[in-house]
Amino acid sequence: MKYRVIDHTADFGIHVFGFDPKDLFENAAHALFDVTAELGTVNAVDAIELRIIGDDWQDLMINWLREVLFLWTGKEKLGKFTKILSIKETSLISMIYYEPFFPERHVIKNEIKAVTYHQIEVKEGREGWEAKVIFDV
């Protein structure tokens, strides 16, 4: 399991898992793509490179998902998957594969307004890495 949805009264977010930070951050982007759109309708037709910095793992995760979300909310491109080229606690470089939005073909599932700092968690557990991120919807 790459992630599960967190669903409380007013909260909507993701609980993400990964073997290592690279896997965790890729899965977090996948989760955001997956709650935004019906991924089966999206093709990877183009790619861009993103460089993200942060103060710590938590800050890096928020900034990463912020950029991933902006691809959709600001550029009207739907992400399919990401490939992280390098990652450490304060920075990462990644490719994002996407398709420009076609309203006739793509199915949008949720409007994610923003990635919040609310109860953010990124940590290494006994069985690998995990993160919890809450979205404003």
Add this chain to the structure above:
Amino acid sequence: MNLKQLDKYRWEVPKSGRMRVPGLIYSDSSMMKAVQKEEAFKQVANVATLPGIFKESLAMPDIHWGYGFPIGGVAAFDWDKGIISPGGVGYDVNCGVRLAGTSLIETDIHNKLEELANALHQGVPCGVGSTGAIKLSKKDEKKVLEQGSQWAVKQGYGRSRDIEHTEDRGCMHNADPDAVSKRALERGRKQLGTLGGGNHFLEIGVVDKVYDEGTAAIFGLFKGQVTLMIHSGSRGLGYQVCDDSLAFMTKHVRKLGIKLPDRQLSCAFIQSKEGQQYFNTMACAANYAWANRQILMHLAENMFLKAINISPKNLGMQLVYDVCHNIAKKEDHMINGKKRTVCVHRKGATRSFAPGHPAVCEDFRSEGQPVIIPGDMGTASYVLAGTETAMEKTFGSTCHGAGRVLSRKGAKKASKGRAIHRELADKGIFVRWTGRATLAEEMPDAYKNITKVVNVVHGAGISRKVAKLRPVVVVKG
């Protein structure tokens, strides 16, 4: 944490730990159970730790869990020595409601509800990521951010009278478009005149009950009258302004050495460069939202005219009032007998200014400011009026709506096997929607009982009931 019941409608969150003032929640005993279970009162306590807070950290009866501040939260900070926090306003800056009256009565439209529902759904851009019919140039966008609904009226979207009937005349004057990020501007250019998704809606209603004939008449409302209500905000531009501000404030607050129980409470002193930057960009987003609702009303009026083939004069659409319920404002309030300038944060709370207050438009100054409280799509909405008690006790504030009780998934589960639109149609309510899951997520059962919420604010005296509206057509994003 022990909550202390003060009277029928108020619970105190006693001062403890780093709290600078106590918390105070307006509610009733049946709704308090959910507040306690959800622990939203902890967020009321968190807000009470912030520098410069006056009197109490308040929560309205529609309180529920939010990010940083609770939804339904009201807090006032010293203008000179206090803070301002994007988490005290929310992502959808100046999310708000406007209500317009018409000259029509229910029987004029009861055969045409389906046509009206279709026309509004087709003629008003709605749904996730919807873009508007208006493509703004960079120069015009700056004007929108500076002038708010006054820009929209100048472009022919509505009448000058609408401005008088909008909170703050639809414009916060401290707006500084040059401080708004490129990203926010980019998102804003495409979305003016769009409703958005989630809980935003357009609704045709009927005045079902009038509690105060005199005030209702002055507000332009009468029993059986057809009304139009619009619930929307600042769209992607507002979300981006909030997000940008949180990004720099989380770093800033660490430098200041303010210990926060939650990063989402990040803030800056109002008088600092960072505080001013947020306040002035938030004002841009607020102005964008007012222009947006002004344009939406114009689009809806046009669709109304087309659907029932009637002249503007015979439709007689007139804006009653437009209120915002996610905002931070510079206001003067009496605190311990002394007039103080404060920054009032209302996050899921509505201004409720008393009769005679200079900020209430002349037409309504004898009655108090109109307060528009939208309910869920199957029940009712209310029109209230502001009171002196609100000025004394809640920095001139009251509730904003019903507040969720079911999560989105919970609502979907509860709606399984049910045709929500048919259930509503059986009650005489025609619904149109865009998003696949919207209708289930926004079903009436997902919300608190609006009548209970309104009875608390009426009972506690922080606003008073004027009229109740019943929906007949609802268009969701």
